[in-house]
Amino acid sequence: MNNKEFNVWLKEFGENRLPKWSELPDLELYMDQVTLEIEKNVSFILEKPITKSMINSYVKMQVIDKPEKKKYSKKHLASIIVVSIMKQVFSLDVIKKGINRVFELDNPEIGYDNFVSLFNKEMEILDGKNSISNLTMNEDQLKIAQVVAIRSVIYKEIANKVSEFNN
Template sequence: MATPALATYHLMAWDELPDVPVYMEQLLELVNDALAPLGSTVTKTMVNSYVKQHFFSRPTGRRYTRNHVVAVLVVSILKLDFSLPVISQAILQIRDSRQIEPRYEQFRQAFEQALREHPLTIATNDPLTHAIQLAAQTVAAHLLTNQVLTDLAQA
C-alpha cells in the first residue's frame, strides 16, 4: 500500500501549470514543490543539462514555457527508475508526436493511479513482503516499458 503522501499525491494538471513563460527560479520552485513528496529535487544545472541533451528546446529569452515545465517534471519522475538514454527515447517520441498536452495528461493520470491502486494480487501486512512485491512490480513495469520504447524506436 502506498504511503499516505503518495496515495494522495497530485501532479499538476496541464491547466494548473503556468500559461505564461517563467524564469529559471520560478521553474525550479514550481517543479521542486511538485516533486517534494516524491523525494526528488531539480537544480539549475540539471535543467541546463536537459537542454544540452535535447530533452527540450532552449528557453526563449531565459523564460521557460509550460512545455518546458512538463518536460522537467516528467524527466525528473522518470529518473527515479530509468536511465537518461531510456528517458530520451520516451521524450523524443512525445515531442515528435506533437501531442505534449494529451501525452502529459496520460502520464499524470497513469502515475497518480499507479500510486493509488497498485495492481498487486497478494495483500499482506508484512512490510518486507510488500517491499518485495513492489520491487518486483517496478522491475516488471520497467522491463515492459523498455520493450515498448525499443519497439517504437525500431518502428
C-alpha cells in the same frame, strides 16, 4: 518506523498527484520560478531537489527543448516534470527517447496528460496490500512502457521507506 507509521506514510504518499497540463502555469517562467514550480509539484517523489544545473544539463543534452530568451514554457515545465521523475530509474539517454515519444503526439498537452493520468492512477491504487494490477500485451506498448516506468519510480520510493524499518 513501525507498521502503523508506515501505513500512515503510505496513505499520505498515495494522496500525492502530479498536476495536469491545465494546472501548470500559463506564464513563461524564468529558471528560479521553474525550480520552485518543480519542487512544489514533484518533491514528494524526488530523492533530491531539481537544480538549475540539472535543467541546464537536460537542455545541453537535448532531453528538453532550449528555452526561448531564458524563459520556460508550459511544455518545458511538463518535460522537466517527466524527466525529473523518470531520471530516478532511467538514464537520460533512455528518457530522451521516451520523452520524444510522449511529446510527439498531436500536441504536448495530450502526451503529458496521458503520462500524468497513468502516474496518478498508480498513486491512487497504493493501499499497502496488492497494488499490482495485471498488464496484458494487448495494450499499447507505449502505455505499457509508461505504466512500468511509473511503477518503478513509485515502488522505488516505497522500497526506500521500507528500508527504514531496519534502522
